[in-house]
Amino acid sequence: MDLLSLEFIIQLQLEDSQEMAGQSKGKQREGTFTDAELALRLYIEDVEHTSTILKDRKMAQSFAKSVMDDSDLIEQMLKEEQQAATDREFAASLRNESCGTASFSRSDPPTTAIKDPWQDNEILEKAAAIYMRTADMNYVATPALTADDDSDAETIAESSAWAASRQHKDKPKTGHCVACGDDKDFFDIARVPCKNKHEYCRECLAELFRLSLTDESLFPPRCDGAEIPLNYVRIFLPPDLAKDFEAKYPELSTADRVYCHDPNCAAWIPKSLINDDTNISTCPKCDKTTCAMCKAPSHSGDCPEDEALQQLISIANAEEWQRCSECKRFVELNTGCNHISCRCGFQFCYVCGARWRTCDCPQAHEARLYARARQIVDRDPTPNRRLYQPARVAHAQPNTRHTSTTSLPSNDTAHTEVQTTGTVPARPGPAPSPNNPEVEEPHEHTSDAEQPELTHPSPPNSLVTPIQDLESPPTLSRLLHRLRTPLQQHGLRTSLIEEVFQHLQAHHDCDHDRWRWVKGRHQCEECLFTLPQYIFECRQCHLRACNRCRRNRL
Template sequence: MAHRGRGYLHDAHDESANHITELQLQDTELSASSSKAKGPNETFTVEPHAVNQQKHELGNAGPLFSIRKMGRSFANTVRSHVSAVMRTTSQANLAAEDRDLAHGLKGNAKQPNVKHSNTSWGSRQLSKLRNLFVSSSNERDLSSVGSERTESSTSAAGSSVNLTSTTTHCVACGNDNNVEDIGRAPCGHVYCRDCLQNLVKTAIADEAFFPPRCCRQTIPFGIIQTLLTSDLVLTYINKHVEFKTQNRTYCYVQTCSTFIGSGNIVDNVGTCRECRSKTCTICKAAAHDRGECPKDPALQEILKMMGENGWQRCKSCSSVIELKHGCNHITCRCGAHFCYLCGLSWRTCTCAQWDERRLLDHANLVVDRRPGAHELPLESFNLYESFNPSYTQLEVVNQR
């Protein structure tokens, strides 16, 4: 029995096409049975190998209809929920990106180059997603199923399927754009790639508009980054850090004025990453000698205390030194030698080399260190009495 070509099955409903194939398969089996029942002298209407070939092709068509039905269902589900999938994925990625950004800022680590092509619904992902499924209006004719066995894997991989592009209306420019070129704000408004980039550029240029918002709701960075260039993403991250920093420091060079982050600040001195100039983080002017700002309130309090107690500072390492006994020759722990009275290098001034009181303090200290000093009479310690009657007791004696 002759059968019609299976090209007409392409336009048939899945259930109808499957039923037609089953009927054709039964018809072929009956034809094969009748051929075997004929005697050897009878004429065969259908040769055995042709019947077997037809049975084989019809047997393979059934599973193909089931696969096509499942693929259509899945493709329709993806198309109808692509916006919801994008929003859900963007929210999940936002948490991961914020965590990476926080880890990069902690410990003054170098900020990583932000690329989330594997976790974001960018243009490549959506394009691949659409190409995975066959549109119901653009499927290949099932009559080519038999011939596909002879098609090489290379030519099969090179074949493409034309899909109907999904477009969305941009609320800013009013144009229709493909779904991979749009970003959806939390309020539900949709922006195309160009309009969203312009929105971000405006936000990073004026802090009053940062972060980008729509309907007074912040647009998450996870939605923004997939539609921005790499340079714009890096600028956005740097501005995010800058605008979140309190008491910011900028390069004092007016032609530069680059923001100096905490990772480039050491001991109240910030180093510009662009021109390498050093800026004082206290007064925001050029860095001072020895890193001390005259407007530093803590430094002014220390200087006031030094004046009240007669202390001196080392000109080399800026250490504060108090002399209790001995001569005015100071040997600092950094190795510098200077006069305790004026602070100049030793033997470069006309100050007295010692103060009698501190010399007597030193002598009393030496006597107190001797073995059996506690058995000596008080007169052996109180050397002040022979020098100045106003001194009645030594501090070391009072401590006993």
């Protein structure tokens, strides 16, 4: 319904209600109303309130339209004002230089803040569609002929090609959400300022911001490592959620937080209320004082020893755990390199605890890399990666040959040759996601040809049984099954682990910017959630993560 029709309906309802209210006989005592009269008065108040909202909306839309029409002129005037301010500063610097004071150089880069999202034409277009559209404006309308046009719309004939092109322009704009994979109207899609300019729908974006308030591993909300500022996406979030996030942001941005020691209060105490000399903090809610060092009630002298904390520190020292210097959490590392990314966002060395890449400690220990290599080899009985790729198939032999032989890769070849009958199926790659085409983004994935081909030694051909089924390429479990003795199986597995170890030793420092799609039931190594259909695997370090973790946690 258009705005004029809605205003007309509201006006008719208001007139009818006022006419009914004027027909009251008024036989009751003055100042008292019957139930019907009270209900009618409340109804008139609601209709008048709705009429006021419509008038205010109409006025706001008029202001917005005027600003949009004069946007080029306003931008030009703003540039002229900025140029005049720069010229004035330059002239003042020349005058001060003649007096022997500090000078201002025009070549000095100006101090610029974060770009205002309201200077983005796309944001303005979406805001106009959200706040200035009516229920029948979901489609991009073509300009209609007005009374000032010289042509007559009824006498103009158009070709079928022109009509088809016009209908194509009338189709709604859509965007693709990288979180849920759905296509939504363009004004319900927010483009975040990450390097790939990904898009999120309202529901997924609100869920991300809501989870970040309770899960510190998701705070601040980010995509591909880039933070998503609230002012960029505020118009796409519910007002209550935006206010809660804005109020909670200073608290969650503080690494070593202090809370009121009273469990009935437990309010966060900002750093501005902490005395740096006495380390005593005052609760802004209940005015009780808390020691900022031991988080106990304020006291004089040294902090008393916390027996539970001392026991935890003793266990951490015995197990060689490391402690984050920012949030004071303990971290245990079992596999992988010594690069630790804490939940608070601080990255440090697991050996000494210093900020990452500021110490001379080794970046990885062989024992942990070997443990990670064993984990990679043993977690998937059907690996599909270049690290230890399945055997490649040779040309098909004539149908007269009914036997098939195979040989595992030798030291001087990078593949296994197979002879079989009939047509040989090609080596399958990772299947594309049916509901998530974003998985196959070319800028996030590289071809297998870019990955180095690593070989591994193999036992003699006499130790391998012939392959009778070539419907799928040989995998680790099938290769181990063909070997006749447990000792031979152990030798192949050991060679594969050594191969993975050498790869991790050279490529353990990973930015997780290239992923592959892996079909099947797998567990995310970050949130430990089990996905029943597929998972993503980093092409470099072979970390497996769900879509939420690879986008918003890593």
